[in-house]
Amino acid sequence: MAKDEIPRRAIYRVSIYQRCLQRLKENEVDTVSSQALAKAAGVKPTQLRKDLAYFGQFGTRGLGYDVANLSEVLTEVLGRTRFQPVIIAGIGNLGSALLRYGGFQREGFEIVAGFDVEPNRVRDPDIKTPVYHEDKMVAFIRKHQVKMAILSVPASCAQGVANDMVTGGIQAILNFSPTVLEVPEKVIVNGVDLALELENLSYFIR
Template sequence: MSEKSAIPKKVIYRLSTYYRCLQRLAENGLETVSSGTLAKAAGVNSSQLRKDITYLGQWGTRGLGYPVETLMSALREVLRQEKLQPVILVGAGNLGSALLRYQGFQKEGFEVVAAFDSDIESARKRGLEIPLYSDDELDDFLQKNPVRLAILCVPAEFAQGVTNRLVRAGVQGILNFSPAVLEVPKDIVVNRVDLASELENLSFFIR
C-alpha cells in the first residue's frame, strides 16, 4: 500500500459512503448536518464519523455541525472525483462485458476507454460499444495511452500473467474480479471483488 497518505483503506470506503449520503442531503436543500444525523444515514457510529472526517481537516462548527457543500468538496478532492479517470478493462467474457454494459462506473467519474480480450471475435459478438482490442495490443495501447487503473475480468488461470503485463506497462491499480490472488510489487494496489465469495459468505451467516 502506498505510504503517501495516512488515511486507512477502511476510512476511504466510509468516506465514499458519506459522500453519497451528503449528495442526498444536499438535494433536500440541507445546509449543515450534525455528525449524529450523517452517521445514522451512513450506518456508522457518530464518533467514528467525526474521527473519519478529521482525516480531511477540521470542517465542523461546534454546536452546529458540518457545512454540507464544503464537506462535499473536501471529500471530492480526497476521493479524486474532481476529474474523469480513464480505466481499461481486460477480459470481455461474461462478467467483463456485463460490467461494460453497466454504466455505473461512468456515473461515478470513471471512463472505460478500452476493453481487451484474447478472443476478440467472440467478444465482438457481445455487441459492445467500447473500443475492443486483442490482448496482444495491450502493451502498445498503454504506451500510447497511459492509463493507471485496470479492471481485470479474465479467468483465474490467466490473471497473474495479465497482471504482470499490466504492471510492466505502468498500471498502478487493479480491480480484480477474478478469484485469483495476485502477486504484485508492493507499490501496486489491488482490490479484489469476489462475487461468489460474497454469496458464500451470506450463505454461511444466515442461520
C-alpha cells in the same frame, strides 16, 4: 497526513459520506449533524468523526457540518475532480456486463478499451467500447497513460495479465478473478469476488 497512513477502509467510508452529502445537496439541505450523516452512511458517529479528522477539522458544535463545504473537501480528498480512464481485460460474461454497466461512467470513470484473447467473439451489440486483442494491451496502456484497470479474466491466467498491466504502467487493479495477485508494492489491488461474498453471507444464515 501521507496517503499511506490513512486506513484503506477509511477511504471507502469517505466515498460513502460523499455520496450521502451529494444526496443532501440535491435535497437542498444546508447542514447535517454528525449523528444524521453517520446514520445515513451506516456507521457510528465516532467512526465518522475519526475518519474526517484525517483530513481536517470540520463542523461546529451544535450546528453540525456545512454540507456544501464538507462535500467539496471530500471531493478534493478523493481526487474526483480528475477524470480517470480505465481499461478492462477479459470480456467474457462478467466483463461484458461491466462494459454495459452504467455506474462507472456516472461516477467519473470511463472504460476506454477492453482486451480479450478473442477480441472478435460475438458480443452484445450494446457494447460500444472497442475490444482489442490482449497483445495490444501494454502498448495501449503506455500510449494513453492509463493508470487503472479492471481484471475479469479466468483465474488461471489472471496473474499473467496482471503482470502485463503492471508492465504497461497500471497502478491500480480492480480484480474480479477469484485469485490472489502478486504485484509490486506500489501497485494497489482491490478484489471483488462475487462467489466469496455469497459464501460469506451463507455462513451467517441460520
